[in-house]
Amino acid sequence: MAEENDTKEHVIPNAIGGRKKVKGFICESCNNTSGSNWESALAKQLNPLSLFFGISRESGKTPSQLFETSGGDRLKLNSDGSMDIEKPLYSEIPLDSGEGGQIQIKARSISEAKKMLKGVKRKYPQLNLNEFLDSAKSESFYCSDMLKFNLSFGGHEAGRSIVKSALALAVSSGIPAEICGAATNYLRKEDGEACFGYFYESDLIKNRPEGTPFHCVSIKGCSKTRQVIGYVEYFGVQRIVLCLSDSYEGRDLSNTYAINPITGEELSLTVVLDFSKEDIREAYDYKKIPKGSVEAAFEKIIPAGIERSIERERDRVLDAAVKYAFKNCGAKEGEMLMPEHINKLTSLMMEKLEPFILHQFTHSRKKK
Template identity: 25%
Template structure:
């Protein structure tokens, strides 16, 4: 076996585990028969990195658990309608870019997302003003909690040659992992390596109407079809159930007729059995069609509409997942507050249950009020 990029034979020293889909976007399917360590590293630090960067908003908001990247991407310079800047470090709670400490008539106002962050800010105060009586100050702290009422804007731009090269590499990885013949895919590899311009070898596409998703599904899908009669080898790829692409691997294909589909839910870490059918006339016919300005514009509009609709669905799931996380976390906090961290489930009395429910209701109340008020505002906006 040799590396499909540089043709170096694999050894124990240079072999590597290549992700078919980049692990930066949650991919877990791998092969050790594709790339040597050097080529794996080269692609990983360039086009794969660029693809992951473009989808980092989805990764952060979905709080995606990845194999190697343990930390979530930090989303910076998010802006509210009033012009305030925020940073999103944990996918959930925006923090202001400017200092969370402001001077007031009665002392200082400290904005923190949680008690741990408050203590960290207070620790910084102690270092800055070592002579102050912080024990007394902490005893006088008046705590209050609230939720942001302003929405923040997250911009997401998906496109460019680097991204399309990475998408082409996904298709190439998948085809070769099925023991495909490299002699058919030379033009695509040349495009990926920058030796050939992208003459519609890889391009954006819309999500086919025939494709459906499970209610909570966020998946990556690869559908590969090879037809020796038409000499075409084509892949249809959908990332995050949202952004879809066509990859023309070959127009000289003479291998066996083939049809493979791989669908992986990045939230459940499970493969999904999915029926995928798509019609694509081939690269030459597609190029001819988009020579007409009207057809090209209509296609671009259809792709934008498809991406917008799919993204709205994902953002709805983000809100659902984060709502469920908040309910679960608040329940755990209430239990620990009443029973302590080391409690025996079998010895929980009815009185303890009632106390837990009381604490839970007190903690969750402000969140639910904020949640329903936000939906009311959004509903009013959409009806105007």
């Protein structure tokens, strides 16, 4: 591989919060292909979790995604934790007298509402748009139903992203890519045999941080078994074992890279990878997933996601309330706040904070 064609590559994809980069194992052309195909497939599968936990990315934002609620509505969840209606809503409600009626508009922003009002003006030229705009106001409301998260893991595109992550760590640890024949064969050949399987039979991480939805990639080169074994775990719930090579002749070594995708903080984890070839084959054949084990993994990290969602929404609402209050309290920028300004600030902030406070109060009562 020519030096000028060598690129830095994330061990864990940036799309799900990875930071660490390595060089020397993938060329620019392959990097571009894998980034657009493999990693996008993995990121799409894990996007609900990326949104739920509010991960931090080096570049870009987690894409918004539509979810159905338990009540049958569809809401869009955004990277900052806020939610939008799926599309703007327009309705006309006739009065009982039969003369005239009401026009109701629900939009995701004031600018979107203005565009809709222009359409109303074309339909009803006699209407005064200024009166509509004067009475228009932005209101927050919270959905009382639960969002439905439909998660599915698997597939060769996402699988190749996982294998590539393990191979990247192996190469950065001193194991040449050409030695990892099982991995390179799967990555280079469309019909190459998959070299990974799901594993929930036991916890391979001996110092698992409770309630942290971390990412982890670990590898072990063993001269005795002649294997290069890998382990990849995303969000504490997607757990995969891999065999990158079964003809390893190098020295014994191991390496682990783990990160909290919410904060970007690296974690020091101890991963025990003691597998026979039979263990690996059974993982490939989906025989290492005891009943209820996947659900148990989710149960350990869901509370952290809920807590994180509340914190993000609290911070978002508080920031918006402060900006709204200062903008509308009557004080000019740079001038001293008078008692009447302070009183109005308090009132305006509570106007914006009230929906969040009431929602949390209602939610806490339901839990009791």
